[in-house]
Amino acid sequence: MHEESQTITIKGTKDGLTLMIDDNQSFDKVLEELAGKLSEYNPKQDDPIVPVTVKLGNRYINDWQKQQLRELIGEKNRFSIELFDSDVIHRDEAIKWKEDSDIKIVNRVVRSGQVLENTGDLLLIGDVNPGGKVIASGNVFIMGNLMGIAHAGAHGDQKAVIAASYMKPSQLRIANYISRAPDYETEGVYMECGFIDEKQDKIIIDRLQVLSHNRIDLSGFERRIVNG
Known part of the structure; x- marks a missing residue:
């Protein structure tokens, strides 16, 4: 499968990991593929926790969905989400802006x-x-x-x-x-x-x-x- 057709793309940076999510896929599909990718990791418990930036593109996720991603990535994988980066904002945030x-x-x-x-x-x-x-x-x-x-x-x-x-x-x-x-x-x-x-x-x-x-x-x- 070519990288551009993947739901999840993970890239390493000097600041940690950047996780890019295809905004055309359903959230359930995102969780499914992300779980599959994370199953390949077997970190040691004394490994340092790696900060993760989640790039959502033209996708908005609510607090419950953010919590699901945090729990899936979780500290047991030695990852920690530091930032959700989205190109869209909630209506209330738009009104305030x-x-x-x-x-x-x-x-x-x-x-x-x-x-x-x-x-x-x-x-x-x-x-x-x-x-x-x-x-x-x-x-x-x-x-x-x-x-x-x-x-x-x-x-x-x-x-x-x-x-x-x-x-x-x-x-x-x-x-x-x-x-x-x-x-x-x-x-x-x-x-x-x-x-x-x-x-x-x-x-x-x-x-x-x-x-x-x-x-x-x-x-x-x-x-x-x-x-x-």
Whole structure:
């Protein structure tokens, strides 16, 4: 039988084994052939445990199926699955990814005492007044005056940025970094952005245009915002 027609292909790498599964075959067929291949192995109990990466291709498997594979490969064979690598994801994961990667456009003024929160990137067309607060798990873009608090990367994303047409915030936060008002010019600054400088290990303020160089992963839409 030629390798390309096999349900299971096993290759050794410097990091362990890679187990490639034909995504056109049924899961039962996968288990059957895998059991046959593993029966050829007779490891010693003192042999080191070999890490295995399972490449699923265009196949999605649930937790129960993952457990079946783990038990079949198992430590008695001196193998341990370290990673399931699939080109598809569950619907719930896809929805969460979409929420995290979407940019939400809001047209309003965030007044004192109000909090505007968003999952993903936030584009606010309006002002954040003193005492107001905007929070996003992604980037924060404000087409207006930022005079309150802005928190980007609220779930820990240190690559997130904050940009505003006019920046005189009472506080900037990116992930767990905080920068307070005394760091800024008394009269505020126009068309500036805040981001974490890894070398200085703090939030810095710079011209909006530097984002094109410092944050190359910004989407096309976000780049149009930055570049006007």
